[in-house]
Amino acid sequence: MDRNRLHNQVASMRRSLFDQLEELQDDTNPNFVQEVVTLFYNDSARLIQNIEQALNSGPIDFCKLDDYMHQFKGSSSSIGAKKVTNECTAFREYCNAENAEGCIRSFQQVKQEYAILKRKLEVYLQTVRQASQTA
Amino acid sequence: MNVSSVKGSMSISSSTSTWKAGDTISDQFPAGLRVLVVDDDPTCLMILEKMLIACLYKVTKCNRAETALSKLRENKNGYDIVLSDVHMPDMDGFKLLEHIGLEMDLPVIMMSADDGKQVVMKGVTHGACDYLIKPVRIEALKNIWQHVVRKRKNEWKEFEQSGSVEEGDRQPKQSDDADYSSSANEGNWKGSKKRKDEEEETDERDDTSTLKKPRVVWSVELHQQFVAAVNQLGIDKAVPKKILELMNVPGLTRENVASHLQKYRLYLRRLSGVSQHQSNLSTIISAQDPTFGSLSSLSGLDLQTLAATGQLPAQSLARLQAAGLGRATAISGIPITLVDQRNIFSFENPKLRFGEGQQQHMTNKQQVNLLHGIPSTMEPKQLVSLRHAAQSIGNMNMQVPPHGAQSSQNNPLLMQMGQQQQQQQQQQQSRGQILVDSTINHAPRLSSSMGQPILSNGIATNVSSRNGIPENIRAPGYSQTPSMLNFPMNHASELPGNSFALGSTPGVSILTSKGAFQEDVNSEIKGSGGLMPSYDVFNDLNQHKPQSWELQNVGMAFDTSQHSNSLQGNLDLTQSALGQQGFSSGQMNGHNRSAAVASKAMFSTGDVKELGSAQNVNQHLNNLLVDNTIRVKSERVCDTSPANIFPDHFGQDDLMSALLKQQESVASSENEFDFDGYSMNNIPV
Numbered sequence: 001m002d003r004n005r006l007h008n009q010v011a012s013m014r015r016s017l018f019d020q021l022e023e024l025q026d027d028t029n030p031n032f033v034q035e036v037v038t039l040f041y042n043d044s045a046r047l048i049q050n051i052e053q054a055l056n057s058g059p060i061d062f063c064k065l066d067d068y069m070h071q072f073k074g075s076s077s078s079i080g081a082k083k084v085t086n087e088c089t090a091f092r093e094y095c096n097a098e099n100a101e102g103c104i105r106s107f108q109q110v111k112q113e114y115a116i117l118k119r120k121l122e123v124y125l126q127t128v129r130q131a132s133q134t135a
Numbered sequence: 136m137n138v139s140s141v142k143g144s145m146s147i148s149s150s151t152s153t154w155k156a157g158d159t160i161s162d163q164f165p166a167g168l169r170v171l172v173v174d175d176d177p178t179c180l181m182i183l184e185k186m187l188i189a190c191l192y193k194v195t196k197c198n199r200a201e202t203a204l205s206k207l208r209e210n211k212n213g214y215d216i217v218l219s220d221v222h223m224p225d226m227d228g229f230k231l232l233e234h235i236g237l238e239m240d241l242p243v244i245m246m247s248a249d250d251g252k253q254v255v256m257k258g259v260t261h262g263a264c265d266y267l268i269k270p271v272r273i274e275a276l277k278n279i280w281q282h283v284v285r286k287r288k289n290e291w292k293e294f295e296q297s298g299s300v301e302e303g304d305r306q307p308k309q310s311d312d313a314d315y316s317s318s319a320n321e322g323n324w325k326g327s328k329k330r331k332d333e334e335e336e337t338d339e340r341d342d343t344s345t346l347k348k349p350r351v352v353w354s355v356e357l358h359q360q361f362v363a364a365v366n367q368l369g370i371d372k373a374v375p376k377k378i379l380e381l382m383n384v385p386g387l388t389r390e391n392v393a394s395h396l397q398k399y400r401l402y403l404r405r406l407s408g409v410s411q412h413q414s415n416l417s418t419i420i421s422a423q424d425p426t427f428g429s430l431s432s433l434s435g436l437d438l439q440t441l442a443a444t445g446q447l448p449a450q451s452l453a454r455l456q457a458a459g460l461g462r463a464t465a466i467s468g469i470p471i472t473l474v475d476q477r478n479i480f481s482f483e484n485p486k487l488r489f490g491e492g493q494q495q496h497m498t499n500k501q502q503v504n505l506l507h508g509i510p511s512t513m514e515p516k517q518l519v520s521l522r523h524a525a526q527s528i529g530n531m532n533m534q535v536p537p538h539g540a541q542s543s544q545n546n547p548l549l550m551q552m553g554q555q556q557q558q559q560q561q562q563q564q565s566r567g568q569i570l571v572d573s574t575i576n577h578a579p580r581l582s583s584s585m586g587q588p589i590l591s592n593g594i595a596t597n598v599s600s601r602n603g604i605p606e607n608i609r610a611p612g613y614s615q616t617p618s619m620l621n622f623p624m625n626h627a628s629e630l631p632g633n634s635f636a637l638g639s640t641p642g643v644s645i646l647t648s649k650g651a652f653q654e655d656v657n658s659e660i661k662g663s664g665g666l667m668p669s670y671d672v673f674n675d676l677n678q679h680k681p682q683s684w685e686l687q688n689v690g691m692a693f694d695t696s697q698h699s700n701s702l703q704g705n706l707d708l709t710q711s712a713l714g715q716q717g718f719s720s721g722q723m724n725g726h727n728r729s730a731a732v733a734s735k736a737m738f739s740t741g742d743v744k745e746l747g748s749a750q751n752v753n754q755h756l757n758n759l760l761v762d763n764t765i766r767v768k769s770e771r772v773c774d775t776s777p778a779n780i781f782p783d784h785f786g787q788d789d790l791m792s793a794l795l796k797q798q799e800s801v802a803s804s805e806n807e808f809d810f811d812g813y814s815m816n817n818i819p820v
Contacts, residue, residue, distance in 0.1 A: 032185055040178040070222055074248040075178040077270035085270075 003134040010127045034128050037121050040079050047072040048114060055104060065103065066095045072110075076117075083113045165280030166191035169213060173203040173231065174220040174246070179269065183218065183246075186273040200226035207239055214241060215283045218267075221247035221254060229261045236262045242282040246271055295394075353395055360384065361395060370403070 051068045054061060073088035087110040094102035170192045174180040180196050187194040195214070197203045200223050207214060217235055221228035232243050245258040248269040258266040264282045267275050353361070364381035365373040375393035382392070 036178060036181055036185075039181055043176070043178055067222065070248055071176055074220075074222075074269045075176050077248055078176075078179045078182045080270065 006131040010131050040075055041121055060100050062095050062098050081117050084117055087113050168192045168280050169215045170194050171214045172196045172218040173200055175223045186276050190277050200231040204234055211239055216279055217241055217243045219245055221245055232261045232263055242286050
């Protein structure tokens with residue numbers, strides 16, 4: 001009962017969060033979504049940190065910033081995080097315009113959305129863990 | 136053979152055996168397609184892998200470009216298609232794309248979260264066969280097999296065109312039910328080529344599987360043998376069977392010879408300025424076979440004469456012939472009128488390339504590929520057209536280029552021509568133009584006195600230097616003549632790098648590098664400095680038209696044939712146009728073509744860009760350009776020479792624009808790769 005509930009919860013979370021990823025998960029790889037999410041989680045944390053550093057250290061290297069953001073945008077769009085992706089796009093525009101102020105502001109937005117996403121991911125992973133434990 | 140033979144290579148295993156003529160592709164296909172995906176982002180990589188597996192493909196992933204390259208190198212036929220990210224830390228995605236195109240000639244799809252027009256255009260010019268925007272959806276991946284099939288089909292087409300299949304040239308590959316009635320070397324091709332392609336794709340991959348007919352690459356030597364046999368028998372009495380016997384080449388089939396003979400005849404006809412062939416050419420062109428039109432009397436004579444005079448190295452002659460043949464088909468149809476030629480050229484471009492591309496293989500395919508798109512075959516045509524033009528113009532001995540390197544003699548002539556051309560040539564055409572001009576100019580002069588050989592001389596000089604010079608030739612050309620003569624020489628030293636095809640490998644370089652060349656070519660072409668301006672030439676073509684028809688043609692011939700398919704188209708056009716207009720346009724075209732040819736890359740560098748097919752093998756381009764220029768002058772025996780001789784690039788403006796359009800549209804990828812398809816390695820001979 002409990003297990004079922006948890007499982008359902010996981011499934012619905014998955015669906016709501018990652019519609020495409022959901023499709024990819026199947027019997028051959030039941031943990032696919034989980035793996036991807038974990039991967040993204042770790043990888044994006046690193047990227048965010050890099051961006052943060054680049055923004056805070058001395059003269060801003062827009063080129064590098066753009067690179068990091070491009071990567072981050074790629075991953076987040078791949079897992080279906082639309083809001084984060086949108087913020088990334090905005091950030092990149094500022095970056096192209098070499099607008100430091102705009103970049104910093106935009107980055108705050110990115111971080112915000114990312115924080116929301118992270119929380120959701122964490123909850124999801126937690127639920128998955130719980131479900132697997134009860135299974 | 137039955138197409139349906141089970142290949143087994145495919146993981147599909149069982150399915151392949153079910154391929155039958157007219158049957159739809161095996162249900163299994165494209166399952167089992169071997170995909171290599173490269174992306175530095177682990178998240179994306181994982182997702183992509185999963186999606187690809189969901190599409191039933193066989194996936195190999197790497198997160199570094201170097202790893203990917205080494206995997207590809209150690210297992211050349213182990214993959215069908217590559218998916219690569221654009222932004223990677225260790226190597227730029229486009230660079231990887233180039234490498235793959237050059238070395239393995241596999242279809243490559245680029246991916247990126249970046250959807251800016253510039254980046255996508257870069258993908259196109261570098262030869263990517265597709266560009267996906269991240270996030271990549273699984274639906275997009277479901278269709279990637281089409282690129283593999285398309286490539287195979289084109290390769291096959293080339294293969295067939297080269298002569299293995301008689302009908303190859305004309306037959307539309309597309310026809311599903313096309314039975315290769317004649318020549319099906321492999322046997323009965325029941326299924327449509329498509330089926331074959333697919334089958335091949337799945338079953339045999341790149342290896343010459345039983346299904347796929349081994350491509351016969353008509354190298355210069357082989358072609359020489361062929362020509363010798365034909366001459367021995369007499370062009371009228373030459374029948375494939377007898378030729379085959381005389382040639383006595385193991386592995387060569389009657390069908391190979393038959394189709395080659397067909398092209399050769401067209402080529403000859405073209406050389407003699409048969410306008411009626413135009414229609415033939417059109418067909419041919421569409422077939423994209425740089426068929427060697429039967430060497431029309433003119434061309435044949437020219438070549439032979441040249442050869443006889445010793446000026447034309449046998450090879451060149453062969454090449455020319457080959458080129459001519461290649462182009463001949465296309466060209467033959469083209470009436471001297473530039474206008475017509477233009478049209479033809481567009482088709483012929485691939486053909487021209489052939490001629491030009493002779494460097495690599497006489498095979499049309501190659502040539503075509505080189506240019507990517509625009510039929511480079513223009514060369515033969517160009518030559519023919521040039522000739523015609525010359526004739527029309529006034530003894531312009533169009534023959535100009537081919538005769539090899541005799542160069543020195545014409546120098547004075549060239550110089551004169553150069554001067555004349557200078558004005559016109561200023562544009563990039565210079566090389567081609569110069570050559571053309573010289574040749575053409577010479578032609579009139581020479582024609583009266585010397586006739587063809589002279590032209591060749593002039594050209595020869597230019598040409599000879601080709602090997603290294605080709606590029607040089609171009610540039611200097613315009614500088615006002617005196618340089619003309621010098622160019623080739625001078626350039627030679629400079630260009631050595633460029634002329635990849637020029638003398639050396641018959642087309643091999645072109646083929647292989649396809650992808651790479653383009654880039655290189657472009658760069659090289661650019662490097663040649665003056666020469667490349669030819670790309671501008673395209674633009675200028677219109678303007679220069681009146682200038683030197685000769686030049687243009689020549690230029691066209693050179694460029695197109697060798698370098699880029701696309702370019703060729705342009706060149707050819709220009710050439711044809713030239714004929715009518717008076718070279719000026721032709722020159723431009725020629726140059727343009729060469730430019731185009733030389734590098735699709737050139738495009739990027741300059742005007743050529745329009746030509747687009749970035750794929751241009753840089754090298755090719757260079758070679759082409761060089762070759763073109765040289766070719767025109769002298770047969771340059773080098774591989775491409777024949778092509779040059781036939782400045783098919785008439786119809787400059789129109790051609791050029793057409794070419795340009797073609798090039799642009801032609802996803803270089805296709806063309807380029809096609810070219811590769813014809814690798815020399817496949818030549819059984």
